[in-house]
Amino acid sequence: xxxxxxxxxxxxxxxxxxxxxxxxxxxxxxxxxxxxxxxxxxxxxxxxxxxxxxxxxxxxxxxxxxxxxxxxxxxxxxxxxxxxxxxxxxxxxxxxxxxxxxxxxxxxxxxxxxxxxxxxxxxxxxxxxxxxxxxxxxxxxxxxxxxxxxxxxxxxxxxxxxxxxxxxxxxxxxxxxxxxxxxxxxxxxxxxxxxxxxxxxxxxxxxxxxxxxxxxxxxxxxxxxxxxxxxxxxxxxxxxxxxxxxxxxxxxxxxxxxxxxxxxxxxxxxxxxxxxxxxxxxxxxxxxxxxxxxxxxxxxxxxxxxxxxxxxxxxxxxxxxxxxxxxxxxxxxx
Numbered sequence: 084x085x086x087x088x089x090x091x092x093x094x095x096x097x098x099x100x101x102x103x104x105x106x107x108x109x110x111x112x113x114x115x116x117x118x119x120x121x122x123x124x125x126x127x128x129x130x131x132x133x134x135x136x137x138x139x140x141x142x143x144x145x146x147x148x149x150x151x152x153x154x155x156x157x158x159x160x161x162x163x164x165x166x167x168x169x170x171x172x173x174x175x176x177x178x179x180x181x182x183x184x185x186x187x188x189x190x191x192x193x194x195x196x197x198x199x200x201x202x203x204x205x206x207x208x209x210x211x212x213x214x215x216x217x218x219x220x221x222x223x224x225x226x227x228x229x230x231x232x233x234x235x236x237x238x239x240x241x242x243x244x245x246x247x248x249x250x251x252x253x254x255x256x257x258x259x260x261x262x263x264x265x266x267x268x269x270x271x272x273x274x275x276x277x278x279x280x281x282x283x284x285x286x287x288x289x290x291x292x293x294x295x296x297x298x299x300x301x302x303x304x305x306x307x308x309x310x311x312x313x314x315x316x317x318x319x320x321x322x323x324x325x326x327x328x329x330x331x332x333x334x335x336x337x338x339x340x341x342x343x344x345x346x347x348x349x350x351x352x353x354x355x356x357x358x359x360x361x362x363x364x365x366x367x368x369x370x371x372x373x374x375x376x377x378x379x380x381x382x383x384x385x386x387x388x389x390x391x392x393x394x395x396x397x398x399x400x401x402x403x404x405x406x407x408x409x410x411x412x413x414x415x416x417x
Contacts, residue, residue, distance in 0.1 A: 126238045126247050134173050134209065135256045141393040142171045145295065147178025147344020148215070149367035150198040156368035158405045159386050160202040165407050166390055167206060173255070174208050178344035178364060179215025179265075179297030186218045186230040190237050199244065211253070212246045213262045215297040215344065216269075226270055250276050252283045258393055259289035261338065263296030268325050277333060284337050290417060291393055292338040297345050298323060299363050300330040301354055303375030303382055304346020335359045339398070339415065342389070347371045349387055349402050351413055353378035360415065362400065364389035381411035 135141055144163055149156055163175070182194050203210070218234060220227035231249050238246050249264040261280055267273045284292060301308045309326035316322065334341055336357030344365030352361040354377060366386045373384050387404040396417040402410045 126235065129209070129238075129245055129247065129253075131253045131255050136173075139257045139290075139393075139395045141173050141256050141258055141391075143174050143176060143391055144172060145176040145178060145342045145362075145364045145389045145391060146367040147297065148180040148347050148365040148369070149177060149202075150180060150182040150194070150217075151368040152194070152198040152202065153368055155370075155386055156198070156202050159367050159388060160206070162403060162405050162407055163203070163388055164205050166388065166403060167208065170390070170392070172206070172208050175203075175206065175210045176260075176295050176342065177210050177212035178295055178342060179213050180217040180223075180344060180365075181212050181215065181234065183217050183368075184222045185220045186227075187233045187237075188230075190233050190240060192233065195237060195241070195244075200241070203243065206243075208243075209245050210243050211260070211262065212244065213296055214246075214249055214264055214266055216266055219266050226266065231264075250280070252280075254287070254289055256393075257289055257395075258291040258293060259283075259287040261292070261294040263294060265296040265298040265326055265343075268296075268329050269298065269323060270320050271325055273325070273329070277329065281333055284333070290396070291398060293340045293342065294334050294338045295342040297343060298326050299343040299345055300326060300334075300341060300356070300361055301352055301377050302343075302346045302363055303350055303373045303377050303379060304348050304363065304365070305371050305374055306346050307375060308377070331356060339417075348373055348382065348384045349389065349410075350382040351380045351400070351402070351411065353380050362389060364402075380413060383410060385410075 182198050187194050214231055217223040218230060220230045235246050235248060237244050250262055252259060252261045261283060264276060267276060306312050309323035312321060312323035336359060338359055340360050342362055342364065346363055347365045347370045349366050350363040370384045370386055373382055381402060385404050387402060390401045390403055392399045398415040400413045404410055
């Protein structure tokens with residue numbers, strides 16, 4: 084897919100780029116829509132080596148479905164701030180639906196300030212974001228790839244926001260992170276993403292491997308399990324069967340943990356896929372009732388965050404509510 088951008092785009096040389104443009108013109112594809120090809124190359128390379136003060140130790144928060152600018156988002160943001168001040172935070176993972184209801188329309192869109200900069204102004208660590216269905220427009224029901232460009236380009240002007248591409252990977256200390264665009268996956272536009280993520284996972288030498296994206300593999304939330312999302316028919320790409328297939332073929336047994344949002348709740352699933360564990364942290368601004376029957380170690384429809392610490396061979400996860408109470412603690416040993 085020539086219009087798809089990946090973390091390898093910045094390595095594209097001039098002749099290759101010109102060749103692609105010529106092909107696009109011959110195909111009659113809008114250059115405006117496909118400007119993604121070189122948009123990402125303008126994003127400064129982030130120095131991940133500056134994160135983490137102690138070897139083999141990391142502290143971070145994972146939270147999704149945040150970008151409403153409502154009282155709920157501010158409540159959760161305050162919880163994040165308190166936890167970071169108390170226990171330390173190296174960075175934040177944003178699990179998609181960063182800007183409700185339909186993403187942004189430019190890098191100067193005031194929603195960036197209202198729904199990101201202001202709520203998190205007292206949290207001075209990097210935020211690594213992935214795209215949710217609402218970030219692509221149409222109140223979460225349409226797919227407008229141009230919408231993603233603005234969130235990617237915002238990385239060049241924000242001190243906190245980092246989204247170098249629609250999917251990417253990075254390594255900090257002893258942990259590799261694989262950021263997914265589950266929206267292109269849902270629409271089966273992810274051939275290159277599947278290749279890249281597979282190769283990145285194969286080549287990692289890290290002790291811990293963590294993938295994060297917007298859509299869950301299994302969930303007791305209102306959207307349900309991948310392949311059965313929202314009761315959509317099997318013939319529709321929106322039922323999430325592609326998420327199911329990607330998870331089982333690319334992630335299961337190859338990453339330690341997959342973090343997602345989409346459902347507005349907090350869950351740690353009991354089910355493991357060839358050793359890979361699954362957690363949902365989508366209660367970043369509002370919540371919905373749980374309704375599924377998948378066995379869980381913990382589930383809650385109250386707002387809050389997931390705080391993860393990695394210390395050598397031990398990963399410890401805590402679900403924390405807006406009263407700063409630890410509701411659930413889970414440990415994974417290597």
